Amino acid sequence: MSNTIDHLLDEDRRFPPSADFAANANGTAELYERAKADREGFWADQARELLHWHTPFTQVLDWSNPPFAKWFDDGELSVAYNCLDRHVEAGNGDRVAILFEGEPGDERRITYAELTTEVKKAANALQSLGIGHGDRVAIYLPMIPEAAIAMLACARIGAIHSVVFGGFSADSLRSRVDDAAARLVVTADGGYRKGKVSPLKPAVDQALADRGTGAQETVEHVLVVRRGGNDIEWTEGRDLWWHEALDAASDEHEATPFPAENPLYILYTSGTTGKPKGVVHSSGGYLTQAAFTNKYSLDIHPESDVFWCTADIGWVTGHTYVVYGPLALGATQVMYEGTPETPHPGRWWEIIQKYGVTILYTAPTAIRSFMKQGRQIPQQFDLSSLRLLGSVGEPINPEAWIWYRDVIGSGRTPIVDTWWQTETGATMVAPMPGVTDAKPGSAQVPLPGILVDVVDEQGATVDNGNGGLLVVTAPWPSMLRGVWGDPERFKETYWAKFAAQGYYFAGDGARKDEDGEIWLLGRVDDVMNVSGHRLSTTEIESALVAHESVAEAAVVGATDETTGKAVVAFVIVKESYLAAHSPEGLAGDLRGWVSGQIGPIARPRDIYIVSELPKTRSGKIMRRLLRDVADGHEVGDTTTLADTAVMSVISAQVK
Numbered sequence: 001m002s003n004t005i006d007h008l009l010d011e012d013r014r015f016p017p018s019a020d021f022a023a024n025a026n027g028t029a030e031l032y033e034r035a036k037a038d039r040e041g042f043w044a045d046q047a048r049e050l051l052h053w054h055t056p057f058t059q060v061l062d063w064s065n066p067p068f069a070k071w072f073d074d075g076e077l078s079v080a081y082n083c084l085d086r087h088v089e090a091g092n093g094d095r096v097a098i099l100f101e102g103e104p105g106d107e108r109r110i111t112y113a114e115l116t117t118e119v120k121k122a123a124n125a126l127q128s129l130g131i132g133h134g135d136r137v138a139i140y141l142p143m144i145p146e147a148a149i150a151m152l153a154c155a156r157i158g159a160i161h162s163v164v165f166g167g168f169s170a171d172s173l174r175s176r177v178d179d180a181a182a183r184l185v186v187t188a189d190g191g192y193r194k195g196k197v198s199p200l201k202p203a204v205d206q207a208l209a210d211r212g213t214g215a216q217e218t219v220e221h222v223l224v225v226r227r228g229g230n231d232i233e234w235t236e237g238r239d240l241w242w243h244e245a246l247d248a249a250s251d252e253h254e255a256t257p258f259p260a261e262n263p264l265y266i267l268y269t270s271g272t273t274g275k276p277k278g279v280v281h282s283s284g285g286y287l288t289q290a291a292f293t294n295k296y297s298l299d300i301h302p303e304s305d306v307f308w309c310t311a312d313i314g315w316v317t318g319h320t321y322v323v324y325g326p327l328a329l330g331a332t333q334v335m336y337e338g339t340p341e342t343p344h345p346g347r348w349w350e351i352i353q354k355y356g357v358t359i360l361y362t363a364p365t366a367i368r369s370f371m372k373q374g375r376q377i378p379q380q381f382d383l384s385s386l387r388l389l390g391s392v393g394e395p396i397n398p399e400a401w402i403w404y405r406d407v408i409g410s411g412r413t414p415i416v417d418t419w420w421q422t423e424t425g426a427t428m429v430a431p432m433p434g435v436t437d438a439k440p441g442s443a444q445v446p447l448p449g450i451l452v453d454v455v456d457e458q459g460a461t462v463d464n465g466n467g468g469l470l471v472v473t474a475p476w477p478s479m480l481r482g483v484w485g486d487p488e489r490f491k492e493t494y495w496a497k498f499a500a501q502g503y504y505f506a507g508d509g510a511r512k513d514e515d516g517e518i519w520l521l522g523r524v525d526d527v528m529n530v531s532g533h534r535l536s537t538t539e540i541e542s543a544l545v546a547h548e549s550v551a552e553a554a555v556v557g558a559t560d561e562t563t564g565k566a567v568v569a570f571v572i573v574k575e576s577y578l579a580a581h582s583p584e585g586l587a588g589d590l591r592g593w594v595s596g597q598i599g600p601i602a603r604p605r606d607i608y609i610v611s612e613l614p615k616t617r618s619g620k621i622m623r624r625l626l627r628d629v630a631d632g633h634e635v636g637d638t639t640t641l642a643d644t645a646v647m648s649v650i651s652a653q654v655k
């Protein structure tokens with residue numbers, strides 16, 4: 001039985017960087033040479049060049065007890081000092097760290113000097129509430145500067161933060177607070193979303209309310225940031241205003257160094273089943289790779305760039321590319337509180353024009369939703385400051401890639417498609433802008449110092465041109481150090497499949513092209529076997545999105561008596577097309593189109609034209625639920641959907 005994934009879609013457009021971009025880029029081909037010659041030495045150099053060490057390390061990687069890695073183990077550093085004080089000491093205290101734009105249009109420009117002072121006060125405030133080294137602090141905030149300040153204040157005193165996405169429910173918050181036995185929660189009265197104040201504090205009250213749960217016992221204090229101006233319930237003795245606590249705190253605070261392996265944070269990520277996993281990241285290795293990737297793969301020049309990573313602080317992208325990466329480099333960045341369409345659909349482009357954003361890093365799901373609305377919206381704004389665009393979170397279909405480059409990047413900006421995960425902590429596979437000739441739809445090459453492969457079920461390398469499973473074959477600095485409180489789950493989830501080879505298995509399918517470069521094919525759980533061919537959802541979705549009528553597509557394998565699985569597609573049609581075409585006609589056209597693009601084997605049995613797709617809060621399509629619909633089953637658990645009503649709409653549309 002073959003377990004490789006069949007490859008059907010060809011994409012041969014190539015985009016070399018301009019001579020001007022290449023001449024000014026941080027990345028060079030030489031980095032790959034250096035890393036190849038001495039991988040550990042290369043990472044040691046990066047750690048020394050990019051960070052300040054209070055106690056220099058002498059050891060690089062300790063892999064004597066796999067899969068528990070230690071990097072730079074005898075070194076000591078302060079993550080907060082690296083992100084704050086050292087920039088002030090170097091004379092850059094007046095440089096803006098955060099250009100904050102609230103959804104209602106309020107602005108705050110926070111310099112490195114001001115951010116450092118705020119973090120010092122917050123660190124003192126936490127300490128005065130008894131929080132210290134190793135304690136867990138849950139952070140449940142909107143996308144406001146206090147989120148970064150709270151995280152850095154924890155880092156400064158060696159407390160471990162666990163950021164819980166502000167869109168999660170009281171139940172999700174409770175289970176995360178319980179699992180980590182957090183002693184303190186930082187929240188806000190609310191935050192602005194879609195023109196309204198979305199309350200947060202009531203969810204905290206609810207999460208901590210029921211007697212007999214763990215949360216009731218461990219949480220001593222709740223610090224509340226005033227943002228929305230809502231009336232809130234107050235628990236005397238437990239609840240404190242953030243601004244009052246900070247006003248009362250001293251602005252002097254010495255950054256304490258901690259060992260490189262001191263845990264920096266826990267971030268919960270939903271497993272395929274059961275309770276969320278608390279992914280644990282450490283300090284020295286994590287910060288090294290966060291800064292390295294932000295400098296080379298996203299090409300930040302701290303003196304001149306205005307960086308904008310649109311991720312919420314509740315996801316790993318918000319940790320690595322809003323807080324730790326850009327601040328470690330001393331960069332200037334935009335932070336935006338609200339949704340892209342509020343108060344008008346051009347809000348993001350207006351922000352880029354207003355602040356002169358030079359590097360934009362966002363997700364394919366956002367790009368496709370802008371495609372759906374049409375290019376006339378971004379074209380009303382001056383986007384000429386942009387010089388580099390990044391993508392993360394899902395495979396970016398070639399058509400979306402081209403649209404992103406043409407419409408947002410004026411047809412000239414390089415695009416970096418960055419593959420990584422909550423667990424990897426930072427980018428692993430991505431083109432190096434200025435060095436790599438870009439291929440639309442491909443994440444291309446592992447970063448210097450990162451070793452990955454595409455293998456079959458037995459762990460053997462697949463030949464170029466074939467598909468299989470993406471693995472990381474050697475430990476990397478920002479790798480997860482474990483699953484909070486559950487070492488067995490850590491081993492079982494990530495290391496058991498290729499235990500003999502010692503590979504980390506990421507859960508993704510991928511293929512190597514003729515040049516040996518990597519194309520992500522989606523989660524292997526989503527791969528479908530049609531008449532003995534293993535087809536990737538990503539390729540068929542890409543073919544659909546390449547049709548001029550389609551804005552978004554999700555493909556699943558439905559049970560089929562003849563073929564085992566049959567391809568079933570759910571598509572969102574562009575607004576301009578809907579009026580002029582009948583759904584039946586469009587479905588017929590699309591079936592023929594997919595057949596022509598990638599072959600009759602991929603021809604969808606059914607095509608449903610829908611108005612929405614089920615997505616998680618981080619924008620990933622939940623194909624499991626669509627499989628239920630395609631198979632005519634009762635739709636499964638929808639609680640992690642961003643909008644739980646979507647599935648009833650889709651079920652009705654399919655009927």
Ligand code: WT7
Pocket residue numbers: 269315316317391392393394395396417418419420421422423443506507508520522523618
């Ligand atoms: C999964 C990890 C990476 C931070 C945000 C998501 C998918 C991520 C890409 C990409 C294809 C991608 C993978 C991965 N993914 N980036 N550039 N191309 N797929 O973090 O929530 O932990 O999700 O996202 O399936 O395993 P996450």
